[in-house]
Amino acid sequence: xxxxxxxxxxxxxxxxxxxxxxxxxxxxxxxxxxxxxxxxxxxxxxxxxxxxxxxxxxxxxxxxxxxxxxxxxxxxxxxxxxxxxxxxxxxxxxxxxxxxxxxxxxxxxxxxxxxxxxxxxxxxxxxxxxxxxxxxxxxxxxxxxxxxxxxxxxxxxxxxxxxxxxxxxxxxxxxxxxxxxxxxxxxxxxxxxxxxxxxxxxxxxxxxxxxxxxxxxxxxxxxxxxxxxxxxxxxxxxxxxxxxxxxxxxxxxxxxxxxxxxxxxxxxxxxxxxxxxxxxxxxxxxxxxxxxxxxxxxxx
Amino acid sequence: xxxxxxxxxxxxxxxxxxxxxxxxxxxxxxxxxxxxxxxxxxxxxxxxxxxxxxxxxxxxxxxxxxxxxxxxxxxxxxxxxxxxxxxxxxxxxxxxxxxxxxxxxxxxxxxxxxxxxxxxxxxxxxxxxxxxx
Numbered sequence: 379x380x381x382x383x384x385x386x387x388x389x390x391x392x393x394x395x396x397x398x399x400x401x402x403x404x405x406x407x408x409x410x411x412x413x414x415x416x417x418x419x420x421x422x423x424x425x426x427x428x429x430x431x432x433x434x435x436x437x438x439x440x441x442x443x444x445x446x447x448x449x450x451x452x453x454x455x456x457x458x459x460x461x462x463x464x465x466x467x468x469x470x471x472x473x474x475x476x477x478x479x480x481x482x483x484x485x486x487x488x489x490x491x492x493x494x495x496x497x498x499x500x501x502x503x504x505x506x507x508x509x510x511x512x513x514x515x516x517x518x519x520x521x522x523x524x525x526x527x528x529x530x531x532x533x534x535x536x537x538x539x540x541x542x543x544x545x546x547x548x549x550x551x552x553x554x555x556x557x558x559x560x561x562x563x564x565x566x567x568x569x570x571x572x573x574x575x576x577x578x579x580x581x582x583x584x585x586x587x588x589x590x591x592x593x594x595x596x597x598x599x600x601x602x603x604x605x606x607x608x609x610x611x612x613x614x615x616x617x618x619x620x621x622x623x624x625x626x627x628x629x630x631x632x633x634x635x636x637x638x639x640x641x642x643x644x645x646x647x648x649x650x651x652x653x654x655x656x657x658x659x660x661x662x663x664x665x666x667x668x669x670x671x672x673x674x675x676x677x678x
Numbered sequence: 679x680x681x682x683x684x685x686x687x688x689x690x691x692x693x694x695x696x697x698x699x700x701x702x703x704x705x706x707x708x709x710x711x712x713x714x715x716x717x718x719x720x721x722x723x724x725x726x727x728x729x730x731x732x733x734x735x736x737x738x739x740x741x742x743x744x745x746x747x748x749x750x751x752x753x754x755x756x757x758x759x760x761x762x763x764x765x766x767x768x769x770x771x772x773x774x775x776x777x778x779x780x781x782x783x784x785x786x787x788x789x790x791x792x793x794x795x796x797x798x799x800x801x802x803x804x805x806x807x808x809x810x811x
């Protein structure tokens with residue numbers, strides 16, 4: 379039977395662990411809520427952008443835009459969005475598994491998050507750049523990344539840009555995704571992606587034509603193609619921003635669930651240890667009593 | 679007429695207004711009721727709107743404006759209300775950006791910084807004008 383003092387020490391240490399994991403769980407829960415709110419706050423922006431894009435598509439030859447054409451190069455560029463810290467169950471592992479099998483070995487990698495950077499370095503992939511993004515995510519930060527990617531794409535050495543990230547389905551489920559960002563397929567312009575604005579309940583955008591009254595359509599100033607030139611890079615900026623937000627929400631929800639599991643396990647362990655402690659204490663008392671009675675018997 | 683100003687991060691402004699003047703890339707653009715459907719690009723500058731007879735300003739960044747059915751929607755990467763402008767912080771940022779610009783010799787970086795400078799100047803412009811009142 380284990381030493382009483384040892385058990386007591388273990389109980390208090392497990393209790394401490396439970397306290398820490400509980401705190402981490404609560405922090406992750408509030409951060410998840412924030413990331414979700416942030417993604418939904420951009421919803422009107424996405425809706426409006428889609429509306430303009432749908433109308434633009436009818437008025438100009440969008441196929442000629444460079445961001446809608448396959449790049450001239452022969453290499454792929456992969457943007458990999460992972461977490462900086464661990465303790466979020468299989469989130470990174472699941473994503474990295476997909477990247478390591480599906481992404482081209484000779485592709486250039488741009489990483490966000492320490493986990494992805496280390497994994498790519500270990501796998502001997504070509505790391506082109508690494509970005510850090512603070513919590514909460516700011517659009518200005520995410521735009522630095524998307525601008526870098528657009529510049530690379532337009533430089534002529536890249537054929538296409540793909541993004542690996544974790545899509546937030548709900549608190550319990552995060553889905554690793556590997557999506558093409560560039561070239562944009564003309565058919566996708568103005569259409570809702572399920573990772574925009576905390577998808578899950580996303581529905582295709584209705585094309586609204588009727589509400590322009592007696593007018594045939596929009597007047598574009600200075601020209602439809604000029605507006606397209608402005609809006610397409612913004613569309614890419616917004617997509618990347620949403621992907622990062624989805625990853626952040628996934629990270630925090632995965633961590634919350636993992637920490638909830640850890641807290642539950644720790645509490646169960648405290649229970650088991652307390653039982654063991656009581657048994658040991660009882661055994662010690664019985665043994666003591668036995669000794670006393672035998673001693674008394676011997677004296678009689 | 680209704681005005682909406684949205685950024686990817688939030689809906690900055692959404693209210694009934696009488697008229698609005700936008701900093702379009704082709705020059706300032708005044709919009710009154712019953713304007714024809716229009717889409718145009720925006721450059722960093724001052725957005726002025728009139729509501730109940732009094733004028734109010736927002737500093738806005740690059741973006742797109744869509745007008746249809748007496749509904750003006752502004753899509754931009756930055757929008758700050760005149761009352762929320764922290765002039766000293768913006769001036770410091772402007773100073774920093776100018777220094778960075780003179781230090782860098784990468785064209786792409788310079789373009790980005792140039793953009794940031796334009797936005798800072800737009801914010802300061804709005805601030806300066808409002809203070810004069």
